[in-house]
Amino acid sequence: MNKILILDAFAKAEQEIKKTGVVKPSLTQMATELSMFIEEKEDFILGERSLRDYRSDALKLEDDESDISIKQIAVINGLCKYLGFQDYQDYFQNKNSKPVEPKLGVIKSNHHYSLTIKLFIAASIIVFLVFLLYKNSQKQRWMVWQDDHYVETSFDAEKYSVHRLKLYKEDRIVSFKKVSVTCDTIFFNEDNSVRFWYGKNKNKEIEYFTDLGLHPETGKTLKPITNYMINKYVCND
Known part of the structure; x- marks a missing residue:
């Protein structure tokens, strides 16, 4: 259902930009709006071109049962927050859909895991991200x-x-x-x-x-x- 998420985000970006006086926002303007929001809220950089590509892929599958793959969890969370939701699950619960894990293009987490296992996985991810942050901070500008x-x-x-x-x-x-x-x-x-x-x-x-x-x-x-x-x-x- 990532295709619904990306199309919803672009639709909101179009309306937000129109509020500033722009009569017909371009796809680049909309994608830039989303890119800056994701960077600010998730500390993750994704170029506007990649977001436009996701939108293009979503439009091709709009009337299809299949879905697109958004590989960056930070992008998924950022788009959900842009739409006013806490996270991916919150977004789809409010869309009256059965809560599912986002399609990341990698092995999916099993939502039947026990709470203990989920907490362990979350803690491991946090530790790993802190390590990556420290490592990358040494060479990042x-x-x-x-x-x-x-x-x-x-x-x-x-x-x-x-x-x-x-x-x-x-x-x-x-x-x-x-x-x-x-x-x-x-x-x-x-x-x-x-x-x-x-x-x-x-x-x-x-x-x-x-x-x-x-x-x-x-x-x-x-x-x-x-x-x-x-x-x-x-x-x-």
Whole structure:
């Protein structure tokens, strides 16, 4: 039933992007929205191209009894959370389906295992993931938000635990900045596409950024600037 999950997630992403003023969101915009959410909530990077491929596979099987295989459990959990559910089981229970284990393309867990065995497996997975995190952190590149931009930094377990440490992304370092705007700022390109995005910080103050993405402090998706926002909050004097 992964095909239902991926199609539901894309459908919600389309509606969320439309709320920002985009009349007809592209598949790339929808996939990017999901990719950023999964990275933020699950600390797992999956490119928008892979998500579009999953959607394409799902559409091919939409009227078929067979299912697609999503190999990353973090992606499955992230999509479920994006739809407002706690996990995979919660999602399908609310879809009035019999709870099943997600199809991962590997050996499935038997849902008839005893609670003790399940807890042992869960604990083993956690230990293994912690080991992988430590091992990969030694060679992975990281970045952290500093005042108004991201800077590359070394791994810091304390910052990682409070979600301040992010996986290094070149485009975030180069293009994503917090800026001040005035009524004289050029907010739109010649083709009327926006040049700035906005979002509220933890103090409920509106801040402006040079690219779409998540607010560095709150983790909420930034919205594209509109004439209404400009007139109300920038040029209100």
